[in-house]
Amino acid sequence: MTNYKKPTLDKDLDKLGYMEDAAGNLSRRLVAPGVALLFIVLSAVIAGATGIGQPGLFVTVAAAAIGAYMALNIGANDVANNVGPAVGSRAMTMTTALVIAAIFESAGALVAGGDVVSTISKGIVDPASVANPGIFTAAMMAALMSSALWINLATWIGAPVSTTHSIVGGVMGAGIAAAGFASVQWGTVGSIAASWVISPLFGGIVAAAFLAFIKNFIVYQDDKLAAARRWVPVLIAVMAGSFTAYLAMKGLSKVIKIGLGEACGLGFVVGLGSWIVARPLVARQSRGLENRNQSLRKLFALPLICSAALLSFAHGANDVANAVGPLAAIVHTAELGDVVDQVSIPLWVMAVGALGISFGLVLFGPRLIDMVGAQITKLNPMRAFCVALSAAITVIIASALGLPVSSTHIAVGAVFGVGFYREWYTENSARRMAYMERKHDTKVKKVRPLKNREEQTRRKLVRRAHFMTIVAAWVVTVPVAAVLSAVLYFLLAPFLAG
Template sequence: MTTVSTPPNDADHLETLDRDLHRFSHLESANQYVARPMIGLGISLAFIVLAGLGAMMFFGGDQHTMVVVAAAIFGAYMAINIGANDVANNMGPAVGANALTMGGAIAIAAIFESAGALIAGGDVVSTIAKGIVTPESMETAEVFIWAMLAALLSSALWVNLATWVGAPVSTTHSVVGGVMGAGIAAAGFAAVNWSKMTAIAASWVISPVLGGVIAALFLWFIKSNIIYRTDKIAAARKWVPVLVGIMAGTFAAYLALKGLKHLMRISLGTALLIGLVVAVVTWVGMIPVIRKQSEGLENRNRSLKVLFGIPLVVSAALLSFAHGANDVANAVGPLAAIVQASQSGDFTHAVSIPTWVMVIGAFGISFGLFLFGPKLIRMVGSQITKLNPMRAYCVALSAAITVIVASWLGLPVSSTHIAVGGVFGVGFFREWDAERRLRLARVNMPDETRIAPEERRRRKLVRRSHFMTIIAAWVITVPAAATMSAVIFFGIQSMIG
């Protein structure tokens, strides 16, 4: 019996082709997903190599060329890690509140971080970061150079590890720990300024608590005077211009005090006066703007988000500018000290940061943000607690106010601790406020509709796992960086000894 085979029709051919193409598209997507981390690592490595080659060009025939090249490589590595970890504090709230897209946040941060570093970055830094170790305790310039190399590499490694586990840590404290560990390894415990270290340890507690309290107070004010009012739009027309004015004045004082201190000398009183003038002018100017923006808005909470969007974007940009101006020294301060010690042998006086060194810091921070920043931006912006424009506004404003208060009190604080503390403050206030409102409503609530205690605990508004991870990372930053730095210093000594 002969079997007659019927040829497949066009529909069968097309269906098979679609399936094959679908498989190929999945394969291509998977390949891109796997290759993405490698691309970031490749670009980072290329930048680090370019930094080393640039240092070699500047110090071609010098006997200490290889030391400077190694320092430039470590400085570029540290700058990339600062961009990956620290910048999330400025952009996270705006992204979490959907006032900025991830791409927009990265673009704004890259521009303003670089501008802050190059325009208002530190022209002069101490040879030993933050005065942790007395320069006279170092026996020779060579010992000092090895100590700075160890401090730079250890702090970069620690920030890199913290970014990998998803913990926003203080790069300032990482550098402090690195310098302390190398100083102890090089000259003993007597070389460390322990009173300074005590003040820094106190700031671990003071700065996040102060940032959280200020953020919670502003959120309480917004809820009491706008959100819980019967006519929310009328209340917003009255208070939003005031709040925007406070933000503008605070950031004007913040930038005058911190971001522009290397261009001109400004006292705290002068900075506050500048802030007051800017606050009043902004408040008056925003009254007609908010009135026009609020026309036709529905009387509900969602409508209020529109009014806080632009101030939140501006605050993120200004925070990035000030961060670039201040924290670039964490990446390039030790590098500049090594360059000066290598050239002149002087390591006991203040050191000027050359332009090429500042460029390494500025571009390294931008590359780190662009390639690896989204992970921590998402952590700060949405994974600790849910943010909207009003809550994110409170976080940004508390960061600026806390820095000003800390400067007035003379406390060394971390912008990372303040911003993340502000996020925690907003989240814990929301938990307290929700519990308070539930207690008030419970009187009229039937027994069968009441929420069980176990369910209420499950509905906590701050993720406790992230809270504990971040607190643990903060506590061990200085000792971990110090231990790594001491080990690296002894390793360098053994290799050259």
């Protein structure tokens, strides 16, 4: 029988197969950057087409490209805080989260994103100090570019950071480079710095408080389902009322002017109506379920999905301004040759921000979603529900007290708060021990002693490495963005401020 096996030919064919696999993997990795680059180019083309015949066309086109890049980075980094807990708790899949977040981010940006923004972001720089149109344009472009670059780097290292703080740092650095330290309103900068501590601390405390309530009044009750039928409708009502007030204050304030009292009153009415509706629904859903924790998780899954959608809507309504605010200011200044305190945002500019956030989320968001939802600490629907609820309630409390907060820091701080509370509760709760003893679970009485510090660290419920990385990124966001913006200003000023 003839042997047709050719060792040399087989080796060559294997090498070709490996090369094809490598080429396929490389091409798949290049799809997301390619689509992102195409979006940036299309944004610049649209800006050029709408600005034909207008002065400052080159500046408008360049600013549109930078604004699109900024919007992509906001979507890649910041949106993870809204849907990450829901994905990490397996209340919904990554694909479902991406679709829901993209739809509601775009809707929030387009419906309630606002038609008027301040050209000097957050009042960081005195407008009189950069009244020259060329200097102002260079400063805004430097601020926008530096913020986008820093957020891109933070996404690459896996750290969710505040896009608002990034743009604030960028504006501050460009303002100092353009007009000196006296141009910066340091009182505003100080209040923003205070939010580094206030936001995550508030978010963590509120989330831990709700988790403590759920554990003590539902999880460690003998009849879990009876406790759930009593308290889950109350928690749903609190969530509905909180998100109504949150959206009224943060999302719809650009459309209808609503004060804190009116928002809270509207939230109370919606919360009461939600409680009336939720009671029979929860009772019907709990029928036939077993008296165990897995059944409780099913009762929290739908409210958690709703909270992710609402958070995405509010985020799109607010943070789209971080991308399109400076862009709109540059476009307005280029067209009119003058600097004013407020500008109207053209529809194409708002569309660049809304679509850019959605594209950034879909193309690059899964990594940060996984970080927030699964890698910091383990989440289930009940814990993730506490994180989402904390984001809405903390913003309302902070607004009532006049405290500046970051939604990014609140959400991540809430995840940390849930994890640290679980560590404490597991080790110290007398109620948990009594419940486990009633269930005759002897495992809690015979815990294997830990042999060394490394093993103790591995068994912590919050991963310390991620904690330190994220906190470090938060601390350096404003100064890094400021320094980078100042450098970029000095590079751009000779071409734009002359």
